[in-house]
Amino acid sequence: MGKRQWQVGAVNKEIEHIEAATDLLHVPAFEPIIDATVTNGDILYIPLSHLIKAKQ
Numbered sequence: 001m002g003k004r005q006w007q008v009g010a011v012n013k014e015i016e017h018i019e020a021a022t023d024l025l026h027v028p029a030f031e032p033i034i035d036a037t038v039t040n041g042d043i044l045y046i047p048l049s050h051l052i053k054a055k056q
Contacts, residue, residue: 003039007032009051027051
């Protein structure tokens with residue numbers, strides 16, 4: 001089954017609103033405050049304005 005590692009950074013006040021786009025959005029390097037691996041059936045809620053990075 002699938003799993004993915006998620007890293008979540010602290011709130012970034014510079015992010016106001018992000019529109020869906022076909023281009024990738026690149027964010028600066030950040031220190032994660034959450035570093036978790038989720039698998040099928042897990043739920044991960046990330047509020048707006050947090051930086052995120054995911055790896056398979």
